[in-house]
Amino acid sequence: MMKDTDTKVPHRGHELLDVLARLGGSARNGQIAQVMDVSEETVRRLVKSLAKQGKVERVHGGTYLRGSQDAPMYSGALEQLPKEKTRIAKGVMSLIQDGMAIFVNVGSTTTYVAEQLRELKDLIVVTNSISVVAALADHNGSRVFLAGGEVSRAERGSFGRAAEEFSKQFSYDALIIGADAVSPDLGVLANNPREAELTRALTGHAQRVIVAADCRKFTATAPCVACPMDKVTDLVTDGDPPDPLAEALNRAGARTHITSKSGRITTRTPLPDAAEQ
Template identity: 80%
Template sequence: MSDADPKVPHRGHELLDVLARLGGSARNAQIAQVMDVSEETVRRLVKTLAKQGKVERVHGGTYLRGSQDAPMYSGALEQQPKEKTRIAKGVLELIRDGMTLFINVGSTTTYVAEQLRERRDLTIVTNSISTVASLADHNGSRVFLAGGEVSRSERGCFGRATEDFARRFAYDVLVIGADAMSPELGVLAANPREAELTRALLGNATRVIVAADYRKFSAIAPCIAAPLEAITDLVTDAAPPDALQDALDRCGVATHLAAKSGRITTRTPPPQDVGHSNTNRKTLSFPTEVS
């Protein structure tokens, strides 16, 4: 950093640089990964920097003092961290070494990216800056940032350039989050650009995994990201309401419950006349957005 404060230790300046590169805020686990130190070291540095007024601490993370996206980030970070960790571990069980994945922007998918450090030789395409920070140059994995217009608050890239780049790959797995889920409309997003990116990639993936905590079952959001027929798996921390579970079963979606005990149970839907082939997803149609 320029104009270095002599009161801040060298490692402290490095941590501030990392936060700046990650858009002003990050989970402590991510900071530790980028700096190649332990989370305990990060916590000690953060404590010192907080006393000096350089950063603010939240549960499990840190943001630069004055960062424009701090309120949004700290709110998302503090919501259900244990549940999101369980969900992320559930997603990890569905991923094998050497797979090609797309991971979208989101707080839950950030947890997924951290868990995926246990896998090797992955090819990861993502529009999430946080995912890049977690997985780049680790365990032989290759990470591609689908660049486009950068949203600091979302900590990711969106737009036509992002979609065009991401469409160049064939994916074993598409990992997406959700702002809400509906029996009738499927996976919903608050950000229309996020929904558009997800829709653009549904036909490129053999498997589509939704990682969503129980709060999303009663939430609302305006944009359709994926109908239930387009997804293959839901990983969550609590059983969906009956209406949603019935719809998931009808659409052939496997529901994986990540319990507090760490056990993951899977509800396998009954056989359906129409399966989840890549060809089926390519035939899905959506209304065209008018710019």
């Protein structure tokens, strides 16, 4: 039986609640607007009304279902550094072309990347991220494949051997990955061992490995090696890497793309003889 408070929720409000449920309990307002095919202003009005009824909670730039177990992850990751992550996402998008086959992994920054990739068309996208599927499926002629496996609600993604075996069936123009930390000695690091295992399994299936990471990750630590430095072809970030990391990227032959507040992207290419040093 429908509760009295539910009768006050308009049709669009119910639709928004359904979208949040499908996205694992929380999402950025921009992503909700994309899925519902409405403006962000419409989403904000609906969210404001639903919040008054106790159906959702609002955070900066996003919304989560009241009582959702995923709320801490959203407010702790997706909400942080939205401007910086948007710039990084635009930098990644500039490296991708229409019709490419790409893999995009789970993560807050890669969620922003997926939103920017909506500008492209006819992509073949393989992902283990529910958020990436929601952003790109049935849009601009792109085909999106969700790798199967055990689903983690907190990370909004699937992991395990099934996800790995499915993803390895494809050959990719680019592997787009986030990072919990970036080490000059070890490469791209992750907190989740299953995420790291999936990334390691796919580096040999892609022509390019594009790492999207804000500059805070240069001083962070994480326990699992997801991608050795010599497999990285591109790093897209929002600040200068410290000298040891810059030297490691140079030795690996990786390009560094630094995004500025003005929207300009500065690309640093490795020295020709860097690999021989």
